[in-house]
Amino acid sequence: MENRPLEYDYTVAKMFMLTTILTGIVGMLIGVILAFELAFPGINTILGDGLAEYTNFSRLRPLHTDAVIFGFTLSGVFATWYYVGQRVLKVSMAESGFLMFIGKLHFTLYVVGVIAVIVSLLAGVTTSKEYAEFEWPIDIAIVVVWVLWGMSIFGLIGIRREKSLYISVWYYIATFLGIAMLYLFNNMEIPTMLAASPAGETGFGAWYHSVSMYSGTNDALVQWWYGHNAVAFGFTVPIVAMIYYFLPKESGQAIYSYKLSLLSFWGLMFVYLWAGGHHLLFSTVPDWVQTMGSIFSVVLILPSWGSAINMLLTMKGEWQQVAASPLIKFMVLASTFYMFSTLEGPIQAIKSVNAIAHFTDWIVGHVHDGVLGWVGFMIMAALFHMAPRVFKRELYSKSLMATQFWIQTLGVVLYFTSMWIAGITQGMMWRAHDEFGNLAYSFIDTVTVLHPYYTIRGVGGLLYLVGFLMFAYNIYKTMTSGRRVEENELQSASPMGA
Amino acid sequence: MFHWLEKHPFFFAVGVFLAIAFAGLVEILPNFAQASRPVIGTAPYSTLELAGRQVYIKNSCNACHSQLIRPFKSETDRYGHYSLSGEYAYDRPFLWGSKRTGPDLMRVGNYRTTDWHENHMKDPTGVVPGSIMPAYNWMFTNNADINTAYAEQLTVAQFFSVPYNKPVPMKDGSTKIVKMGASVAEANADALAEAKVIAADMKDQNIKDAIARGEIPEIVAIIAYLNSLK
Amino acid sequence: MNKIYLWGIIITAAMLGFTYMSFDFKHGLSDIVNQLAVAGAIALVLITVFVVIKYVRQMQVDTATGELADENWDGIGEYKNELPMGWSIMFLGTMVWGMWYFTIGYPVNAYSQIGEYNEDSKILNDKFEAEHKSISGERLVEMGESVFLAECKVCHGISADGINGMAANLNVRIEAKSVKYAIENGANNHLLGTEMPMPDRNGLFNNNTGALITDAEIDAVASYVANGMTGAGADVFAGTCAACHGEDGKGMEFVAPSIATFTPELVVNVLNHGKKAAIGEMPKFDRLNAKQKEAVGAYITSLSK
Ligand code: HEM
Ligand code: HEM
Ligand SMILES: [Ca+2]
């Protein structure tokens, strides 16, 4: 047994790969629509006035964010977990009927949850809290899905053969714990269907409606403690888990430094949670909380960069691989964008900079450096690496991958440069006083000036979406018509057809 | 020690949890009670205003509009006095927003009026050439959900002691009582009475007809809410 | 030259160029916040490009070395390399800086954003007083135009024409519709600065006829006033309105406002109290200071001349 290679069971991983791609397409398509709605507001009624309620910017925006976060990103996290977990713990899901069952149940309920989310957001059922829009019935579904994932993680760990946990597993565990804690506290809400009127009536009003346990400033504090760390434990921690596995595996290189891994991990865990205050600068939360947010944001650069540097140094002397393999290009650029956004974030967290940047498109630019350049690239790279191993077929087309890489890179560059200009321009216009000491611009002046940048951003986003469709097509063709490969071709670099 | 943790998943998980749980306790808890004390002049939302607030949330106006005036001269010049914590005491959820695609609305009730909102919500570019705000036509035909607003009032009054039917102090030294109905029918009647006053300042005949039929279109509720933002 | 340096230079130049483009040189030069924000943007570009080039060079020329750990996961090994020196120093450095900042630099509550606001706005207000207090004439009108464009054009339109009747057309003193409305409903908008109502039609006698004003007379006088006090209806005006608004319609102090022309005082009163009448409701504008109100009054008065 010990000598024979294990037969890993990728059933659940495959299912989540599918939802990663589907929700990715939906989420990014909506993103592109949103981008063009800001550039050309006529698109708000693209399906006619009658459907404008469902196609206008404000109804669609939460759908975009939640589709890409809870759909695309989470699916990607689950898909890679069900792949990486088995391999680094050296245990197959097939060995435990129970874990198989949990895995499939996890997937099924997850899909139900995703559908419920789409329907409810389109209908306008939302609590308005960013990245936590869902009303309590969906919250409960999410908690169940999460618990099932936890059972799967710790179940697999429980029957592992590899005694020592690999770095990626640290990060998956942290993702699980972090989101669990944050989500619970930020969604403390009381359903209003419990209300009874003095006249004794009950059960009136929308059954799904609820009201937050916290009010005003407190609600804001809890929300951004959550919101900031949802970014941490959704867009950072599990993606770091991915890169720690897929980059060394694909390149065949050993991790540069254990010590760096260790310090970056524990540093990130400790420092990240303090930084949420940077979303509330100049608000009504106490000055000292804001100051903490700023300070810890700056400290946070280092544990973030630790992982990125560790990855780049893992590729030390391997430039020929970077040049030759589009898959490795994706990952190297991902860690570069990770470095960029984890430097940009802290700079925007400095109070004077935030005075300009907050509320503007510069923040949106920062967001998408991270999500497009880091999260998106890394998830696609992970799926590219998994596909040949999961389907036992060669990746369909390397040249398509390379083209996709450049198209998407151009897309990200257009996105963040246009938002950089837009944000700084708008931030300064808002502050400007004229020679008489009056406000120099009315609000609408600061809107119309952005039109060219909104258009460029739309084009950038469209390029990214086109790249993503190329990715989906490539995976589809790999599944259906890639050349069949043997186990021994799959040791490190992924086999790719021309 | 870390090597040991890496071989003992349970303790590893405990370690991670301790590392991440700490910050929340230190940063969030100390201020909790103080931040939620209302400042003088802050009154709870009436049934109609609350229904309007729900329309605001349903349509995610907070995706483009903030409700937080930062203490900068340029912002107080544009929007009025900077925000105070206690002004949000009855805001569940808070609606500060994180993106100002459109202007801040924290005190929009001070410098925009019913008829302006009516024109603007129907056709933003007609009023403000170059606006990129969507038109919200369906608010003129959908009816506001007064029952849910009433259920929310009852909930916050019961669980968080929001002072409905009780005098709250105003800035000029007077007091104000915000009424909450004793029954669903009464809540609806109160909301309709309030809606009538607003509809009187509006131009759209369909709205006036709807009010006459006893219905409250969403647009009336959201204008009541916007007017209450001061 | 290595391609990577070339790219570094191109990216740096492009990003710095974009930042330069975004800078509001006309208004923002003296604003320290603008400068710090731009400094942050520049630092961001420079540090990123520098660091990326550094690591790309290592990928290009260095080789992986070090002692491998015993463990191995799915074929992935791990070196026991030491921490990169620069990284460790900076990590320690930021931690020490953070602690210093929080305990000695700006200890808890030593900084107050409201305090800072009060100082900043006092400086700006004092400057305003010093520089603009005595503005008058053309300059006052210019200043008024600047206020108008920032605050009023959302309702009255960029050319102050009221955007198809959604707000008052400020290029003319008043439209027939509004005159008619005032006569039929009376008016009480504090246009004189204090509560001073105008009676509705049931209190308006035409001294020429000795009877209450009639529908026909209302129409006539409305178009007379709206046409700038010319045309038919002069007799009704003289008989009914002149007693309060004066023969020429220019108003009488403490009695009735001018309905022939705008005056700065009238505008200031509208800004102080708002106005609700035939066209709709105009909000009051507490957040403008006295000089700004006077200026915009001068501007509006200049429009209909
Ligand atoms: C050192 C790490 C980071 C720091 C200190 C940081 C800091 C910040 C700051 C200051 C803001 C703006 C808050 C505001 O003014 O509204 C922000 C927003 C945001 N950042 Fe980061 N950032 C970091 C890394 C990242 C990464 C890696 C991602 C994504 C992959 C990311 C995603 C976001 C998102 C989604 C928002 C928008 C939140 C909202 O909805 O307002 N951040 N971040
Ligand atoms: C095809 C590419 C995409 C385009 C064109 C796009 C476009 C947009 C637009 C227009 C917004 C609204 C910005 C605003 O309110 O001004 C937005 C917000 C956002 N998007 Fe995307 N997006 C894309 C892909 C993604 C992906 C892949 C992710 C995550 C993995 C993502 C995460 C977010 C987040 C978190 C926000 C909220 C930012 C905030 O509130 O500050 N987007 N996106
Ligand atoms: Ca919820």
Ligand SMILES: [Ca+2]
């Ligand atoms: Ca946001």
Ligand SMILES: [Cu+2]
């Ligand atoms: Cu954050």
